[in-house]
Amino acid sequence: xxxxxxxxxxxxxxxxxxxxxxxxxxxxxxxxxxxxxxxxxxxxxxxxxxxxxxxxxxxxxxxxxxxxxxxxxxxxxxxxxxxxxxxxxxxxxxxxxxxxxxxxxxxxxxxxxxxxxxxxxxxxxxxxxxxxxxxxxxxxxxxxxxxxxxxxxxxxxxxxxxxxxxxxxxxxxxxxxxxxxxxxxxxxxxxxxxxxxxxxxxxxxxxxxxxxxxxxxxxxxxxxxxxxxxxxxxxxxxxxxxxxxxxxxxxxxxxxxxxxxxxxxxxxxxxxxxxxxxxxxxxxxxxxxxxxxxxxxxxxxxxxxxxxxxxxxxxxxxxxxxxxxxxxxxxxxxxxxxxxxxxxxxxxxxxxxxxxxxxxxxxxxxxxxxxxxxxxxxxxxxxxxxxxxxxxxxxxxxxxxxxxxxxxxxxxxxxxxx
Amino acid sequence: xxxxxxxxxxxxxxxxxxxxxxxxxxxxxxxxxxxxxxxxxxxxxxxxxxxxxxxxxxxxxxxxxxxxxxxxxxxxxxxxxxxxxxxxxxxxxxxxxxxxxxxxxxxxxxxxxxxxxxxxxxxxxxxxxxxxxxxxxxxxxxxxxxxxxxxxxxxxxxxxxxxxxxxxxxxxxxxxxxxxxxxxxxxxxxxxxxxxxxxxxxxxxxxxxxxxxxxxxxxxxxxxxxxxxxxxxxxxxxxxxxxxxxxxxxxxxxxxxxxxxxxxxxxxxxxxxxxxxxxxxxxxxxxxxxxxxxxxxxxxxxxxxxxxxxxxxxxxxxxxxxxxxxxxxxxxxxxxxxxxxxxxxxxxxxxxxxxxxxxxxxxxxxxxxxxxxxxxxxxxxxxxxxxxxxxxxxxxxxxxxxxxxxxxxxxxxxxxxx
Numbered sequence: 001x002x003x004x005x006x007x008x009x010x011x012x013x014x015x016x017x018x019x020x021x022x023x024x025x026x027x028x029x030x031x032x033x034x035x036x037x038x039x040x041x042x043x044x045x046x047x048x049x050x051x052x053x054x055x056x057x058x059x060x061x062x063x064x065x066x067x068x069x070x071x072x073x074x075x076x077x078x079x080x081x082x083x084x085x086x087x088x089x090x091x092x093x094x095x096x097x098x099x100x101x102x103x104x105x106x107x108x109x110x111x112x113x114x115x116x117x118x119x120x121x122x123x124x125x126x127x128x129x130x131x132x133x134x135x136x137x138x139x140x141x142x143x144x145x146x147x148x149x150x151x152x153x154x155x156x157x158x159x160x161x162x163x164x165x166x167x168x169x170x171x172x173x174x175x176x177x178x179x180x181x182x183x184x185x186x187x188x189x190x191x192x193x194x195x196x197x198x199x200x201x202x203x204x205x206x207x208x209x210x211x212x213x214x215x216x217x218x219x220x221x222x223x224x225x226x227x228x229x230x231x232x233x234x235x236x237x238x239x240x241x242x243x244x245x246x247x248x249x250x251x252x253x254x255x256x257x258x259x260x261x262x263x264x265x266x267x268x269x270x271x272x273x274x275x276x277x278x279x280x281x282x283x284x285x286x287x288x289x290x291x292x293x294x295x296x297x298x299x300x301x302x303x304x305x306x307x308x309x310x311x312x313x314x315x316x317x318x319x320x321x322x323x324x325x326x327x328x329x330x331x332x333x334x335x336x337x338x339x340x341x342x343x344x345x346x347x348x349x350x351x352x353x354x355x356x357x358x359x360x361x362x363x364x365x366x367x368x369x370x371x372x373x374x375x376x377x378x379x380x381x382x383x384x385x386x387x388x389x390x391x392x393x394x395x396x397x398x399x400x401x402x403x404x405x406x407x408x409x410x411x412x413x414x415x416x417x418x
Numbered sequence: 419x420x421x422x423x424x425x426x427x428x429x430x431x432x433x434x435x436x437x438x439x440x441x442x443x444x445x446x447x448x449x450x451x452x453x454x455x456x457x458x459x460x461x462x463x464x465x466x467x468x469x470x471x472x473x474x475x476x477x478x479x480x481x482x483x484x485x486x487x488x489x490x491x492x493x494x495x496x497x498x499x500x501x502x503x504x505x506x507x508x509x510x511x512x513x514x515x516x517x518x519x520x521x522x523x524x525x526x527x528x529x530x531x532x533x534x535x536x537x538x539x540x541x542x543x544x545x546x547x548x549x550x551x552x553x554x555x556x557x558x559x560x561x562x563x564x565x566x567x568x569x570x571x572x573x574x575x576x577x578x579x580x581x582x583x584x585x586x587x588x589x590x591x592x593x594x595x596x597x598x599x600x601x602x603x604x605x606x607x608x609x610x611x612x613x614x615x616x617x618x619x620x621x622x623x624x625x626x627x628x629x630x631x632x633x634x635x636x637x638x639x640x641x642x643x644x645x646x647x648x649x650x651x652x653x654x655x656x657x658x659x660x661x662x663x664x665x666x667x668x669x670x671x672x673x674x675x676x677x678x679x680x681x682x683x684x685x686x687x688x689x690x691x692x693x694x695x696x697x698x699x700x701x702x703x704x705x706x707x708x709x710x711x712x713x714x715x716x717x718x719x720x721x722x723x724x725x726x727x728x729x730x731x732x733x734x735x736x737x738x739x740x741x742x743x744x745x746x747x748x749x750x751x752x753x754x755x756x757x758x759x760x761x762x763x764x765x766x767x768x769x770x771x772x773x774x775x776x777x778x779x780x781x782x783x784x785x786x787x788x789x790x791x792x793x794x795x796x797x798x799x800x801x802x803x804x805x806x807x808x809x810x811x812x813x814x815x816x817x818x819x820x821x822x823x824x825x826x827x828x829x830x831x832x833x834x835x836x
Contacts, residue, residue, distance in 0.1 A: 013630075013632055014634055014643075015444070015447075015460065016447055016457040016458075017447055017448065017451045017601065018444035018448030018449075018457075019444070019448070019603075019641075019678075020444065020636075021444045022443070022444070023439050025433075026433070026438065026439045027436060029433075029434055029436030030435065030436030030437070033435045039434040039435070040463075040464075041461065042433065042434065042461065043459065043460065043461050044443070044459070044461075045458075045459060047632075051458070073611060073633065073635075074611060074612040075611060075612070077630075077631065077632050077633060112610075112613075115613070115616055117612045117616060158811055158812070185437075193492060194493070194533065194535045194536050195533070197492060197535055198533055213495065214432060214465075215491065215493045215495060216432055216438065218438075223437075225437065260437075280726075285709075285712075286709055286721070287700075287704075287707075287724050288705070290708070290709075290726045290728075291704055291708075291709045294703075294704025294728060295817065297780050297781060297813055299704070299728075300729070300782075303728050304728055304731075304732060305725070305729055305732040305736075306704075306705050306724065306726035306728075307723070307725060307726075307736075308708045308712075308724035308725075308726070310708075310712060310718060310721050310722055310724075311718070311723055311766075313767075318725075318765065347736065348729075348732060363716065393576055395713070395714075395715055396713060
């Protein structure tokens with residue numbers, strides 16, 4: 001049987017002038033994949049009648065399912081709804097359940113007077129099936145033509161996600177007998193993409209045709225993903241598991257975690273499993289490591305807190321870094337991060353502490369200390385290990401790399417002490 | 419004359435299964451826009467020969483410039499280079515300057531032995547012009563056919579950006595007499611998209627055809643963007659300035675800043691202008707506000723530091739929140755954030771302090787305190803103002819909204835005291 005494919009059309013000038021990054025498409029693709037539907041094509045077009053029309057025509061040729069996001073807002077630049085009305089030969093009518101829902105939102109949640117523009121959100125083409133949007137005022141709309149499914153959804157991510165999860169995915173699962181796609185991903189650190197490729201060359205060449213390997217390098221780490229597709233889920237999973245185990249064994253010296261988790265989640269999982277805690281003392285990362293450690297649910301069981309000592313005076317006052325030390329070796333030094341790590345671990349009474357100090361750029365470099373120089377310390381009750389890095393990128397990327405590498409150092413210490 | 423259009427093709431299975439978010443396209447679109455080149459279409463395709471080939475055929479019909487990113491790595495899943503070689507009727511040759519460059523990187527920067535796989539990065543189709551990649555080993559490649567320009571670049575963002583900035587953009591500027599596009603964007607807060615649309619309805623209806631208005635809602639704020647295009651840059655700027663001033667006047671009660679800056683940069687700019695400083699005490703945001711304040715260059719002039727008191731014991735020990743208070747009104751309370759704000763302002767000796775405490779979900783709710791409840795305090799030497807919010811979203815979004823709203827409260831206090 002043939003695989004079922006979807007196309008994703010995202011609509012909005014902001015996508016074409018680069019004012020926003022499209023995060024909807026990747027989420028939609030992930031969810032479709034889980035139910036065995038492949039994505040053939042992703043297209044972004046502007047708020048332009050002809051371009052949207054043409055995209056609909058073209059994607060209809062490529063896929064059985066066309067998912068459209070954006071352009072459904074209450075303002076004049078949003079033309080998707082009238083266009084779809086015409087494209088599917090409908091006329092606009094008021095959908096009473098949607099009008100009731102919008103009225104309810106204004107009267108009971110927003111507690112504001114509803115204006116005509118809001119009521120207009122309840123108008124839909126009479127050729128569509130309305131998909132209720134519990135997270136907002138613009139409903140989803142489902143059209144069918146010649147056995148193909150078209151769904152239009154608002155571009156606001158949490159509204160789109162609600163409609164996908166509650167209407168679209170269940171409907172597609174029922175409609176298409178899609179077979180199964182399975183992925184398994186692992187995270188490596190400390191080895192570049194080409195050396196990794198060399199290391200697993202034999203493994204890769206021996207892969208059967210139904211298993212695909214992909215390299216996903218990012219911030220000094222490489223994720224490896226195995227993908228397989230088939231109609232027999234058990235068989236599929238067996239094949240994938242066998243090859244995934246082989247792969248894990250091949251990369252064991254560089255393996256961070258055998259799941260598709262970011263570094264900080266891998267570290268969090270280790271800490272949770274060991275019933276241990278961590279605190280951070282951050283200068284150049286300005287709280288970014290703390291943010292990473294706390295952004296995932298359940299982090300309060302292992303993350304205690306942070307001192308962001310952005311100003312030197314705070315390094316002295318809160319973390320006991322001697323004034324003398326800052327005046328001689330300076331804030332970006334091994335001595336300083338050792339002191340920061342020890343102090344914050346003591347103040348926060350945690351098992352581990354991370355401390356970082358560096359020059360993220362573009363300003364702040366001196367002759368001896370260039371932009372990208374970072375010192376990192378990781379402390380537990382017995383020892384403090386330190387390392388310096390020299391990153392050569394822009395500020396945001398230097399902050400990312402510092403955080404990832406500091407977390408990987410912590411991971412090493414946890415593993416060594418487990 | 420006709421406007422010059424580009425299409426962007428991004429290549430990689432990871433884009434179609436949603437494993438990575440495509441940030442390259444929006445950056446490329448921004449840069450093209452600055453030099454008067456519009457983006458007509460953005461397409462993502464997988465690492466699949468036929469799909470890439472078809473995308474090249476189709477985008478050639480739509481645009482004069484086709485920019486391609488991804489699929490140029492040293493691993494077996496990267497098929498873009500051999501495909502382009504065939505598409506442009508070339509044969510593979512070794513490009514000596516690229517080989518020298520790759521060798522230099524391995525010998526002098528990475529200090530590792532180069533393997534054959536790396537040397538292969540220097541092989542290019544003989545029908546292309548090589549664009550040196552100073553940030554990595556995979557060079558950019560420029561092809562021309564029937565007056566159209568095709569450029570293939572690596573998908574690694576900082577490598578792609580280097581090649582675009584140093585080769586592609588200067589070349590396009592010289593080649594196409596593109597006219598000018600100008601944008602002006604302002605940021606509003608505290609008013610929903612439809613109410614804003616109602617407020618500026620007359621302004622919007624009176625706009626001349628060459629000026630376009632767009633609404634960009636995000637995290638409780640709405641950006642408004644005016645765009646104009648034309649061959650006479652002075653005239654274009656005059657028209658845009660006039661309408662932008664009218665727009666600013668229309669939304670003055672909700673205006674955050676009349677630039678395309680995020681909230682934290684608007685706040686940073688105000689602080690810098692006033693020569694004032696801020697510190698934060700964060701519980702539920704886990705350092706995210708500190709990260710926002712410190713991620714932009716030059717933040718050390720106004721951002722002093724943060725205490726992330728994720729655990730209650732840290733609220734007591736470092737921020738002097740009485741144990742009694744935590745036991746009675748609790749950590750998520752007006753009393754607690756007032757104490758946190760006062761303490762951190764005193765410890766950090768800053769002009770202002772922000773403190774936040776809330777329940778970000780999915781865990782942690784109680785009967786009286788649901789997920790999404792947040793208390794925020796902003797302190798200066800004379801006063802502490804407080805506000806509670808009830809967000810109804812997922813953890814990440816609740817953290818974002820808390821940060822944005824807290825920064826907007828600070829902005830209000832700074833403006834009122836200036």
